Amino acid sequence: MSAVIEVSVAHRLGAFSLDAEFASDGRLTALFGRSGSGKTSLVNVISGLIRPQAGRVVIDGRVMVDSAAGVFVPKHKRRIGYVFQEARLFPHLSVRQNLLYGRWFAPQAEDGGSTLDDVLDLLGIGHLLQRQPGALSGGEKQRVAIGRALLAKPRLLLMDEPLASLDEERKAEILPYIERLRDGFGIPIVYVSHSIAEVARLATHLVILGQGKVSMSGPTAELMSRPDVPILSTSAEAGAILEARVLRHEPEHGLTILGTAAGPLQIARRNLPEGTALRVRILASDVMLSLKPLDGISALNVLPGQVSAIGARHGDGGALEVQLDCNGVGLLARLTVKSAEQLRLAPGSPVYAVIKSVSIDMP
Amino acid sequence: MSDWLSPEEWTAVRLSLIVAATAMLASLPLGLAIAWLLARGRFWGKSLLDAIIHLPLILPPVVTGYLLLIGFGRRGPIGQFLHDWFGIVLSFRWTGAALACAVMGFPLMVRAMRLSIEAIDRKLEDAAGTLGAGPFWVFLTVTLPLALPGILAGMILCFAKAMGEFGATITFVSNIPGETQTLPSAIYTFTQVPNGDAGAMRLTLISIAISVAALFASELLARLVGRRIAVE
Numbered sequence: 398m399s400a401v402i403e404v405s406v407a408h409r410l411g412a413f414s415l416d417a418e419f420a421s422d423g424r425l426t427a428l429f430g431r432s433g434s435g436k437t438s439l440v441n442v443i444s445g446l447i448r449p450q451a452g453r454v455v456i457d458g459r460v461m462v463d464s465a466a467g468v469f470v471p472k473h474k475r476r477i478g479y480v481f482q483e484a485r486l487f488p489h490l491s492v493r494q495n496l497l498y499g500r501w502f503a504p505q506a507e508d509g510g511s512t513l514d515d516v517l518d519l520l521g522i523g524h525l526l527q528r529q530p531g532a533l534s535g536g537e538k539q540r541v542a543i544g545r546a547l548l549a550k551p552r553l554l555l556m557d558e559p560l561a562s563l564d565e566e567r568k569a570e571i572l573p574y575i576e577r578l579r580d581g582f583g584i585p586i587v588y589v590s591h592s593i594a595e596v597a598r599l600a601t602h603l604v605i606l607g608q609g610k611v612s613m614s615g616p617t618a619e620l621m622s623r624p625d626v627p628i629l630s631t632s633a634e635a636g637a638i639l640e641a642r643v644l645r646h647e648p649e650h651g652l653t654i655l656g657t658a659a660g661p662l663q664i665a666r667r668n669l670p671e672g673t674a675l676r677v678r679i680l681a682s683d684v685m686l687s688l689k690p691l692d693g694i695s696a697l698n699v700l701p702g703q704v705s706a707i708g709a710r711h712g713d714g715g716a717l718e719v720q721l722d723c724n725g726v727g728l729l730a731r732l733t734v735k736s737a738e739q740l741r742l743a744p745g746s747p748v749y750a751v752i753k754s755v756s757i758d759m760p
Numbered sequence: 761m762s763d764w765l766s767p768e769e770w771t772a773v774r775l776s777l778i779v780a781a782t783a784m785l786a787s788l789p790l791g792l793a794i795a796w797l798l799a800r801g802r803f804w805g806k807s808l809l810d811a812i813i814h815l816p817l818i819l820p821p822v823v824t825g826y827l828l829l830i831g832f833g834r835r836g837p838i839g840q841f842l843h844d845w846f847g848i849v850l851s852f853r854w855t856g857a858a859l860a861c862a863v864m865g866f867p868l869m870v871r872a873m874r875l876s877i878e879a880i881d882r883k884l885e886d887a888a889g890t891l892g893a894g895p896f897w898v899f900l901t902v903t904l905p906l907a908l909p910g911i912l913a914g915m916i917l918c919f920a921k922a923m924g925e926f927g928a929t930i931t932f933v934s935n936i937p938g939e940t941q942t943l944p945s946a947i948y949t950f951t952q953v954p955n956g957d958a959g960a961m962r963l964t965l966i967s968i969a970i971s972v973a974a975l976f977a978s979e980l981l982a983r984l985v986g987r988r989i990a991v992e
Binding site: 446472474477478485487488499502549 | 881883884886887888889890891892893894895897898901902905906
């Protein structure tokens with residue numbers, strides 16, 4: 398299968414130059430980078446809000462921009478949904494009219510796409526229909542904006558930091574909706590973010606941008622467990638993502654046992670049926686390394702593996718990241734430079750990863 | 761009412777309302793187009809166009825009226841063309857009075873509309889574009905409704921200006937009772953004849969009443985529209 402999204406762009410905006418290229422067939426492609434790295438410019442090129450000086454944009458086999466061939470499809474003919482950082486609801490229309498706005502322009506003959514009921518159900522906004530946008534909370538506005546984009550029957554959904562202007566509570570309120578959207582609607586999503594936690598939870602494919610260039614692009618789990626991606630690995634939130642499944646529960650200990658390719662993990666009891674697929678995240682700072690199997694340690698989760706790569710020291714700080722290969726699964730551990738020297742770690746060294754905590758991202 | 765006002769006075773009031781309404785409605789499409797052009801357009805000669813539009817505001821009204829007479833009079837280049845091709849005569853007709861009022865009210869109308877169009881968040885128009893709306897539909901469904909308070913204000917200002925316009929009108933179309941004698945011209949005539957004070961006072965009161973009513977109407981409309989567009 399060829400890539401759903403193919404983008405290559407060269408565009409200068411004053412002193413800033415965007416020179417980015419990536420392809421993805423992921424269900425949710427995250428564009429990740431610091432502010433000013435060109436993420437928003439890149440989605441504006443994809444949506445047609447910016448006409449790039451040179452480049453090519455192909456969505457689902459349809460050429461939207463090809464500067465060499467003189468092709469530029471205007472934004473209203475691309476059918477690319479866009480959820481902006483600020484919801485940008487039309488203040489003179491009710492929530493219902495906002496939601497149905499795109500319906501007027503979407504091709505009627507082409508069936509499929511989601512109905513108003515589906516979208517209301519997915520986003521939990523049925524009770525807001527008669528309200529005016531001015532009377533909604535930030536989280537409600539953003540959900541209506543997502544619904545409005547969906548109902549225009551888009552081929553692709555762009556989300557530009559849709560959670561950035563919300564507080565933690567509102568973020569937690571919306572994240573599950575985005576996950577359901579990713580898994581249930583079959584519309585590919587490009588998601589802009591500068592939050593590792595959001596990317597780790599949502600993204601299937603990760604594109605890392607820095608100063609207008611793509612520095613790395615690949616499956617999220619693979620990039621997240623590498624020690625040589627500074628923007629990820631040196632962050633306090635650096636960590637590996639593992640696909641897991643609920644094996645069984647141990648009610649007498651209040652534990653749930655998860656199975657992963659790297660080995661079993663024991664976590665605090667979760668009320669999930671056996672067999673449930675999960676995504677778990679293990680922060681690099683929560684992993685210790687030992688050369689020998691340990692006795693008499695309180696940590697429950699110890700996985701055997703070997704060192705596959707050692708990252709560079711953080712500037713002149715005392716820490717570095719070590720990537721482990723645990724039965725084909727990448728894990729990331731943050732050590733002091735001194736411990737790495739004392740253990741004489743090198744690629745290939747057999748080690749035991751002692752995991753202090755596992756965080757769960759719901760399916 | 762007719763006991764209180766003489767037939768001539770009544771005619772002047774009716775004529776004024778017709779002339780002002782015609783001036784307002786006829787200049788609306790052009791005013792909106794030019795306001796949009798000045799708010800959004802980037803083209804050579806934009807400041808020149810802006811200056812020309814504002815000219816009637818700073819020129820003595822008599823000068824504007826005289827220029828209209830030269831241009832749109834029976835012998836004037838535009839007046840002759842209109843007469844030969846369409847049989848339209850403007851000089852010394854009520855339609856000429858409407859033209860004079862429209863020209864005088866135009867800068868006020870364009871200014872109010874332009875400001876309200878400039879105040880619209882263009883990001884909303886971008887959002888409408890990504891939802892599939894082409895430029896025309898974006899204008900009709902987003903720009904126009906959001907600019908509505910300013911558009912209404914511009915219309916009312918133009919109407920009020922037209923109700924009070926005197927200098928350009930009397931210069932261009934004179935002061936013919938029943939044809940071009942609007943309220944201000946009629947008041948002026950009363951002040952020029954002996955014992956005209958009572959008539960002048962009656963028309964003055966009517967003039968004040970109409971102006972105040974227009975002002976209230978614009979406030980009311982602005983509030984209605986404003987409530988609908990709850991500002992975020």
